[in-house]
Amino acid sequence: MTKRIMMLLADGFEAVEASVFTDVLGWNQFEGAGGTELVTVGLREQLRCTWNFTVVPEYTLDQVDLASFDALVIPGGFEEAGFYEDAYDEAFLDVIRYFYAQDKWIATICVAALALGKSGILQGKKATTYNGVGSVRQAQLREFGAEVLQDPIVMDGKIITSYNPSTGFDVAFLVLELLTNAENRQHVERLMGFRD
Template structure:
């Protein structure tokens, strides 16, 4: 199995790294046949706080048929996250994964890319909930999006979450969809999330 980890300009490194770590633990410790492939508009993508990350592949080279799931970390609008999040290439990629009913996992404000693509129409979803819920109110303006103020919301093949703290939970939910609960619980124990 392959997870495409879409790293948009100004993504948050913590929200990115959970997918690498959790899927890596699952592969090495539980023998889950899973690989995470990083993807960006450019070979090097600069995160919110200025950390450059080298991508495995470029957006223009992605064939959705080669992947089993899509994961998108959020990022800071102030650093330009929405420039690539709202780019037509991003929106088309999201629509292609959704049209094949493949899991799409987003963290925090990455939900805006999903909403902009139209795939949240008629779906329950969440996004950043602090600052008096300003981002959730904004997300609710997208046609048909049903905003739920919960840490992680799953509706069909779509996972959304409401702040960086939920990042590991989203990655574990994606792993559970791609493997099973027993393997997730085993990895959670090994990583110290549960006793």
């Protein structure tokens, strides 16, 4: 049975953090075990990435049925590009709360963990977020009640957070493994040149 993954995009998201999911899950569809479908969703019909190119998500949030998805992935972005305007919007936060209440996988890269914190689901949970610039973002995550760790990737239950863009591929491969299996992850990693 196909696992459907919603990639929830905020205006001002960082393209590279989104592309790791499109590439890893895309390679899985064409060359791996298959059985995954990544769907891009935003609060608006057009989104501008951190570095100023425009992206059109497949659907706006009002066009999708949350119950049809098995996992949620969220790339981070830049405050200067307006990322938190969408990421902290109640409609965006309600999606996170829904996936958490349904005990479905939620994976974020970098500052996208702050949206999880803002939603309230990280109270008392282990997590991480962007670790640079004096760890301001980590202090913010702590204020949301998270126990902030310095590991590149942190899993607590079905919540995955990571601490900067360099973790992107690892998070995407982890999601692939969790939704398929470790053997398939290794196969796709080999095909993409991440493993001998």
